[in-house]
Amino acid sequence: MLRIGVQHESDSTRFTIEGRLTGPGAAELEKCWRTVIAAQPSKSIVVNLVSVSFVDSECQELLVRMRRQGVKLEPTGCLMKAIVEQIEAQVANFDEHRPEQIGAGESDHGTVRNK
Secondary structure: OEEEEEEEOOOEEEEEEEEEEOHHHHHHHHHHHHHHHHHOOOOEEEEEEEEEEEEOHHHHHHHHHHHHOOOEEEEOOHHHHHHHHHHHHHHHHHHHHOOOOOOOOOEEOOEEOOO
């Protein structure tokens, strides 16, 4: 069972997640996340992984996408701390290998861009 609590604060929205994050939970969490960013794109989002007992690969990928978009992940417990560390490493690795700017005549996966 999964529980997603949503608290709207003046400067942020906080999701409190409890239970098992699996396929259907990923869809629901993504729906909640997209609803908040559509309504208030400048508001920060915090995901508090309070009592999460399991995260499948689909949900971990969602958390990676959310983190890349600036969502703050707050783990609780050894399991979630380890998973969030993996996510942070994936995000850092992605950012490290992403070109900052494509210059004149340089290619981006076969597309030539000019200034």
